Amino acid sequence: MNAKAAKTPTSPKIDKAEFKAAVINHLHCSLGTDENKANSHAWWKATCAAMQQQVLEGLRKTQKTHYLNDTRAVHYFSAEFLMGRLLSNNLQNFGLFEVASEALKELGVEISDVLEEEPDMALGNGGLGRLAACFIDSLATMEMPAIGYGIHYEHGLFRQEIKSGAQIERPDSWRDYGNPWEICRPESTQEISLYGYVETKYGENGRVVKEWHPGSIVKGVPWDIPVVGYEGKTVNVLRLWQSEASGYFNWDVFNAGGYVDAQRENVQAETISKVLYPNDETEAGKELRLIQQYFFSSCSLKDIIRRYKRAHGDDWSRFADQVVIQLNDTHPAISIPELMRILVDRAELNWDDAWAICTKVFAYTNHTLLPEALEKWPARMIEKILPRHLEIIYEINHRFMAEVDKQWPGDNAMKEKLSIIEEGSEKMVRMGNLSVIGSFAVNGVAEMHSRLVKTTLFPEFDELYPGKLTNVTNGITPRRWLKACNPGLSKLIDKKIGEDWPKDLDKLQGLAKFAKNKTFQKQFMKVKLENKELLAEEIRKSLDIEVDVNAIFDVQIKRLHEYKRQHLALIYIMALYRRMLENPDYDMHPRVFIFGAKAAPGYKLAKDIIFAINKVADKINNDPRVNEKLKIAFLPNYRVSLAEKMIPAADVSEQISTAGKEASGTGNMKLALNGAVTIGTLDGANVEIAEEVGDDNIFIFGLTVEEVNERKAAGYNPYDYYYKDAEIKAVLDWLETDYFTPGKPGALVSIKQSLLDHGDPYMVLADFRAYSDAQIKVDAAYRDKERWAEMAIINTAKMGKFTSDRSIKDYVERVWKLSPCKIES
Ligand code: 6GP
Numbered sequence: 001m002n003a004k005a006a007k008t009p010t011s012p013k014i015d016k017a018e019f020k021a022a023v024i025n026h027l028h029c030s031l032g033t034d035e036n037k038a039n040s041h042a043w044w045k046a047t048c049a050a051m052q053q054q055v056l057e058g059l060r061k062t063q064k065t066h067y068l069n070d071t072r073a074v075h076y077f078s079a080e081f082l083m084g085r086l087l088s089n090n091l092q093n094f095g096l097f098e099v100a101s102e103a104l105k106e107l108g109v110e111i112s113d114v115l116e117e118e119p120d121m122a123l124g125n126g127g128l129g130r131l132a133a134c135f136i137d138s139l140a141t142m143e144m145p146a147i148g149y150g151i152h153y154e155h156g157l158f159r160q161e162i163k164s165g166a167q168i169e170r171p172d173s174w175r176d177y178g179n180p181w182e183i184c185r186p187e188s189t190q191e192i193s194l195y196g197y198v199e200t201k202y203g204e205n206g207r208v209v210k211e212w213h214p215g216s217i218v219k220g221v222p223w224d225i226p227v228v229g230y231e232g233k234t235v236n237v238l239r240l241w242q243s244e245a246s247g248y249f250n251w252d253v254f255n256a257g258g259y260v261d262a263q264r265e266n267v268q269a270e271t272i273s274k275v276l277y278p279n280d281e282t283e284a285g286k287e288l289r290l291i292q293q294y295f296f297s298s299c300s301l302k303d304i305i306r307r308y309k310r311a312h313g314d315d316w317s318r319f320a321d322q323v324v325i326q327l328n329d330t331h332p333a334i335s336i337p338e339l340m341r342i343l344v345d346r347a348e349l350n351w352d353d354a355w356a357i358c359t360k361v362f363a364y365t366n367h368t369l370l371p372e373a374l375e376k377w378p379a380r381m382i383e384k385i386l387p388r389h390l391e392i393i394y395e396i397n398h399r400f401m402a403e404v405d406k407q408w409p410g411d412n413a414m415k416e417k418l419s420i421i422e423e424g425s426e427k428m429v430r431m432g433n434l435s436v437i438g439s440f441a442v443n444g445v446a447e448m449h450s451r452l453v454k455t456t457l458f459p460e461f462d463e464l465y466p467g468k469l470t471n472v473t474n475g476i477t478p479r480r481w482l483k484a485c486n487p488g489l490s491k492l493i494d495k496k497i498g499e500d501w502p503k504d505l506d507k508l509q510g511l512a513k514f515a516k517n518k519t520f521q522k523q524f525m526k527v528k529l530e531n532k533e534l535l536a537e538e539i540r541k542s543l544d545i546e547v548d549v550n551a552i553f554d555v556q557i558k559r560l561h562e563y564k565r566q567h568l569a570l571i572y573i574m575a576l577y578r579r580m581l582e583n584p585d586y587d588m589h590p591r592v593f594i595f596g597a598k599a600a601p602g603y604k605l606a607k608d609i610i611f612a613i614n615k616v617a618d619k620i621n622n623d624p625r626v627n628e629k630l631k632i633a634f635l636p637n638y639r640v641s642l643a644e645k646m647i648p649a650a651d652v653s654e655q656i657s658t659a660g661k662e663a664s665g666t667g668n669m670k671l672a673l674n675g676a677v678t679i680g681t682l683d684g685a686n687v688e689i690a691e692e693v694g695d696d697n698i699f700i701f702g703l704t705v706e707e708v709n710e711r712k713a714a715g716y717n718p719y720d721y722y723y724k725d726a727e728i729k730a731v732l733d734w735l736e737t738d739y740f741t742p743g744k745p746g747a748l749v750s751i752k753q754s755l756l757d758h759g760d761p762y763m764v765l766a767d768f769r770a771y772s773d774a775q776i777k778v779d780a781a782y783r784d785k786e787r788w789a790e791m792a793i794i795n796t797a798k799m800g801k802f803t804s805d806r807s808i809k810d811y812v813e814r815v816w817k818l819s820p821c822k823i824e825s
Pocket residue numbers: 126127128129131280281282329367368373445474662663664665666684
């Protein structure tokens with residue numbers, strides 16, 4: 001047996017010959033092809049099937065053990081799970097990567113080609129969705145009873161094409177050729193109700209009984225995706241709901257005059273799980289989105305209750321001991337009134353008992369302070385879709401207002417502020433307030449963000465509920481984000497400090513003592529160079545651009561958003577270009593600025609910034625006066641599998657959001673873990689990264705959150721910078737010409753307008769000079785090869801804190817109060 005497989009006692013007992021036989025068997029018996037005819041896609045499917053055999057065995061054992069032990073479990077409710085590809089990850093986590101690789105080699109197939117066949121499971125937009133994926137990996141690795149609940153979108157995040165510099169969205173059809181990992185469980189189908197009306201009746205002892213007569217009923221069919229923990233002991237489940245029409249037609253509604261609604265909604269049942277909303281950090285306000293949220297919340301709650309009842313019947317007294325639900329942002333917040341409805345209307349608990357259960361079950365994570373991302377739903381819309389829930393929300397609010405009055409007697413302004421209901425021309429339901437009131441714990445995602453949640457977003461709630469608001473700093477799984485994506489560096493680390501680090505990332509500290517060691521520096525930087533060569537090849541294939549692997553690879557990868565300030569980097573690139581044109585001997589180390597970013601389809605300025613980056617790139621890349629030293633590569637369709645290629649090759653990590661705007665960031669952690677040095681503001685988790693690596697190993701620049709607020713309060717005027725800084729003026733004016741868009745002057749003007757006429761809301765101009773100075777320091781540091789190698793090594797060595805295992809440990813100990821459950825092999 002392979003040495004690695006043998007080291008993990010509970011990993012499946014399968015060797016190369018058996019793996020090979022399994023692959024061949026699936027080629028023959030599942031796919032109806034053979035070794036001579038099979039294309040890469042067939043090899044991929046057969047390899048997945050061989051792997052899935054092992055995975056399902058682990059899943060069966062895990063589920064049985066959890067059932068027999070009647071374990072308390074966490075239920076992670078998230079509208080997004082940005083999983084990426086699973087084959088490489090599952091092989092790694094099972095300790096079967098080498099086995100599979102050698103087995104395939106003997107069959108004449110390269111595993112790397114097979115892995116490339118897998119479509120990304122892109123059921124998320126960005127940080128929030130990828131965090132959920134890292135968390136379920138850590139939960140399984142740490143042997144925690146846990147289940148992820150979400151939506152089985154038919155189309156995940158759109159595929160981005162770049163045509164003449166502009167973003168075009170194409171549908172993502174990740175399941176067109178089937179998904180070998182998922183298992184449909186029709187026996188666990190749930191039904192959910194929508195629309196209709198509420199009838200008030202009087203039951204025994206004059207008890208008021210509310211009966212919801214729904215206008216339509218939709219089926220939720222669960223698809224289970226196994227989640228393999230590292231070393232393959234626990235295999236948990238991600239359960240994703242797909243909507244289907246139930247065939248139910250409500251004659252009550254028909255008779256009450258709702259014929260059209262009843263029919264239409266019935267037809268629309270299947271559209272509920274059709275597509276992921278592509279908006280990152282903006283609430284959509286669309287009816288279908290609210291329905292999606294309710295759909296997966298209700299299906300998941302009913303699934304939890306079904307499982308609970310199997311063990312405990314109608315005895316609700318232990319529900320909160322067995323069940324904890326984490327709300328990933330407010331997207332599943334409708335779960336709170338839904339659980340109240342089930343407990344009060346269906347289980348006939350009295351309100352106080354039901355509320356006591358509810359507020360012991362839910363915990364809520366806030367992921368952003370941006371006002372446009374704080375969800376609010378028109379009360380009218382909720383009333384139409386979920387009439388009973390609106391009543392329940394009002395009742396929750398009514399009782400809560402009494403609590404507020406106790407704390408701040410007669411203070412109506414306070415009531416207005418804390419109310420779940422926002423009064424105005426249109427009554428709105430504030431999902432954030434509902435989440436805080438209905439949860440026993442609320443957390444932000446980095447120290448600084450959590451402090452701002454307490455002091456600026458929810459200060460009164462912090463006073464009312466001392467201790468409820470807390471911090472859990474985000475993390476990333478080192479299995480995917482180092483071990484699997486960067487095999488060169490992983491092997492070097494294994495040799496230097498042993499193989500335990502993927503499960504105990506603090507072990508990386510052991511590398512710090514080699515940071516000044518010349519031999520280790522060379523080895524470390526050799527791996528980096530090899531990774532840069534691979535990325536250079538990718539850039540050549542995808543963009544037909546040649547890049548110098550000795551140049552600094554400066555990487556900015558994240559959703560495109562003004563607050564993330566890709567346009568700050570763009571303006572700096574243009575300034576560099578000018579400097580080089582004015583002074584052909586301008587002294588700088590060659591640099592390649594590499595971008596990856598999707599813009600929300602309706603976010604005009606974000607799309608304009610993508611367009612501008614590509615237009616500036618065209619010009620510079622083809623200008624022989626500068627293109628030996630300066631290149632720009634915007635890689636289209638940024639996604640998890642592309643990140644896995646870009647991150648290992650990065651020298652510099654751009655984390656340049658306006659202070660106070662990026663809740664945490666997780667790309668910053670991934671890049672630093674792979675030896676990239678950060679240039680960044682004191683924002684989100686950058687602050688904690690700086691604490692870990694020390695000031696000498698990071699380039700911090702720009703206004704602090706306090707300074708940003710002071711400038712704003714004092715009346716920030718971007719024109720001051722425009723008129724005082726000749727370089728800023730020249731660059732912004734350049735945007736108005738047709739230099740980058742020949743024959744089309746003004747094609748890039750919206751960026752200038754946003755930075756001047758629209759007040760530069762994210763203080764790009766205020767931070768420009770500091771950013772430029774920091775970049776000059778980066779350049780100087782890079783030229784000192786030993787200094788740079790030392791910095792890169794220290795970055796890798798000091799990332800222990802940012803494993804998602806640590807985040808999960810924080811949640812488990814401080815919020816969820818869970819215990820691990822060992823799975824015997
Ligand atoms: C993101 C935050 O912007 C990012 O800073 C953080 O690292 C990530 O969540 C994980 O916590 N927020 C979102 O993606 C979002 O949609 C509503 O927030």
